[in-house]
Amino acid sequence: MNIAVIGCGYVGLVSGTCLASLGHNVIGVDVDKRRVDSLGRGEVPIYEPGLSELITTQAAQGRLKFTTDTAMAVQKSSTIFVAVGTPPSPAGGADLSMLFASVDEIARHANSAKTLVIKSTVPPGTGEEVARRVKDAKHKIEVVNNPEFLREGTAIQDFMQPDRIVFGANTTEGLAVLREIFQPLIDRGFAIFSMSRASAEMSKFAANAMLAMRISFVNELSMLAANIGADIESVRVGIGTDKRIGPGFLKAGVGYGGSCFPKDVAALVYQMQQFGIEPYLLGGVEKVNQRQKLVFARRILQSVKDCPKPQIAIWGLAFKSDTDDMREAPSVDIIRSLVSAGAIVKAYDPQGMANARKILGDAIVWTGGLDECTRDTDAVALVTDWPEFITQDWKHIASLMRGKHIFDGRNCLASGKVTEAGLYYHAVGRPELEPGSGRPGSMGVVAAG
């Protein structure tokens, strides 16, 4: 099938490339000319493991092209995916202006009947509004929804080996097109769920809100655990092994971030309020998340309160490992709290530095590696769980530091190794450990999301 994908960001690029690898002819469209030019040169503007290689292969086989020319892409394609951003709007809710702009362009340029697949995450009911916008187009435009559940860092695997694929269509024609596109994955046995457009839209929001809720749930409990001497990591295993609960997204830390959870929870809260429904639960999810970042910063400041000009190393800036995405990254609020309290912050991230610099500017000291970041600091705070941070030689780290405090914002470090090196270990919702001490009753590492 000839497919256009409008928007070559994380979702558009990954979906377009994966659709090409399923055998479709794909034209990726973006308004950002620099982005399209760099893709044309084989340079991938985002960091996503495996994506660059897959784009190169698909482009070489002639199945994947990039352009800024929406009209051409729409006219050459029978199906158009829209994967533009739907950021938070200042009034609350989702800003759908980019989505509507591309929908209007599709309607204007359509030269035959088309299927418009909304891939962007949109508030339930948006498909209805899009259908109204395109109903007077010269040619029939069928509007369907196909929410994307990929996670940055494992995006290709998530697209090609999904837990499920959701088809949101209000007509059998729309459903048939989606089936044809995803037939190679249907043949491989992946689960497909067909439902109404509004249900598909809501499924995406509900999934993100549920995951955010689990994170805030465990983060709220982590505060109590810290006060009563319980270990939230033990509690996590104690509950996560219950099949009714499951282990995913129960890791305490510095709070959720990224381009999806914060904005989707906020949009859901807003939409519920529009209908006069008080979002007791989701409002709390947001508040817990904000508090988690500030409490973490406060604890770091407390540990260096006797240093006249404290220096703090921030290990990791991206909202999670294996991405360069800084959108709503917890590191930003944490760093701003530290800086506004007078601390000198030095930071390092293997992939997120360029994007972080656009947000934080000259407020902090940018460093070229972990040693430089750590040297002469009073405290080190791990904020993103990059694997290279976890496998440190802690004696070496201790020798670089001026102070002795390690803050593990992701509960991912081997605490015994840290304290063995003569350092204090502070985690989230776990007892504080002094230099040389071990963790009583430690249950070790358990795989969980």
Ligand SMILES: NC(=O)c1ccc[n+]([C@@H]2O[C@H](COP(=O)([O-])OP(=O)(O)OC[C@H]3O[C@@H](n4cnc5c(N)ncnc54)[C@H](O)[C@@H]3O)[C@@H](O)[C@H]2O)c1
């Ligand atoms: N990033 C994720 O992990 C993820 C996962 C699932 C769903 N989503 C959803 O997918 C959507 C896209 O997210 P993203 O992270 O890929 O966004 P992004 O900001 O990385 O990419 C969007 C791209 O669309 C382009 N664009 C904007 N208007 C355009 C237009 N009129 N024509 C052509 N191109 C246009 C922008 O230049 C940009 O390159 C959002 O709704 C998001 O919530 C994101």
